[in-house]
Amino acid sequence: MKSFRTTLLSQVRSRIDRKRNAVVLRQDFRDLGQYDQVGRCLLRLVKEGRLIKIGQGIYVRAAVSPLDEQPALPKSLNSLAVEAMQKMGIPTGPTAAERDYNEGKSTQVPTGRTIGVCKRVRRHIGYNGYTMKFEHVT
Template identity: 50%
Template sequence: MPIKQTLEGKMRYRIKRGRDSVYIPSDFFDLSDRDQVGRVLRQFIKKGMLIKLGQGIYARAKLSSLTGKPVPEKDLRSLALEALKKLGIKTAPSSQEQAYNRGQSTQVPTGRVIGVRDRISRTIGYNGRFIKYERITR
């Protein structure tokens, strides 16, 4: 099956065939400029192919078997870790995760708190659930 030679076709092919679950606009800047890439990403959101997790962060979506609406393919924590890695922000286990792993606590961490070593002010979330950051120094 031939690939469409339009920008939308090329981006769709990359998203469908790629290993990543998270995409940022700079992943597509080799195909076109910022404005056109942004336009196509907005079209993909309307079609339910992508979900916006934050400013300039998009996740591949699938249809929910319960509601029929698009939902992310992976859990929010996995998507946030992948997005932070793409943005070049170093992550580490949060203090709650460290205490649980050392056996000092029996409280299982929720996974919504991610330890970061760099400063970050990005909001990453979906459907009213957001990731919180904890500054880890080492």
């Protein structure tokens, strides 16, 4: 009788398929293998079009674009970045511009490219030339 041995790539694929949220962190696979091995598997899934890399160690499950059938983000970059911050344990909140707009103090609509965070963030999150900025809020 042959023993069934799953590869690391198949284990990573099945774990991504079981996850509900769109954001996948590299540290989610820490128990499956070494850092470099997991990185190679994630890079392969990016090349296959199943994942999109939006930051160092931050990946998003790709959706198929109805226009050109290429991998695309399933949600806005802002919502994915907020989801990634929350998954990393960094609390988020509204920026000063969002608060002013919601309170009626300003008619300037916030761009949505700034995320209010309660801790220092030294990450770059972006996709296709658009990057998110972080603003310290209390």
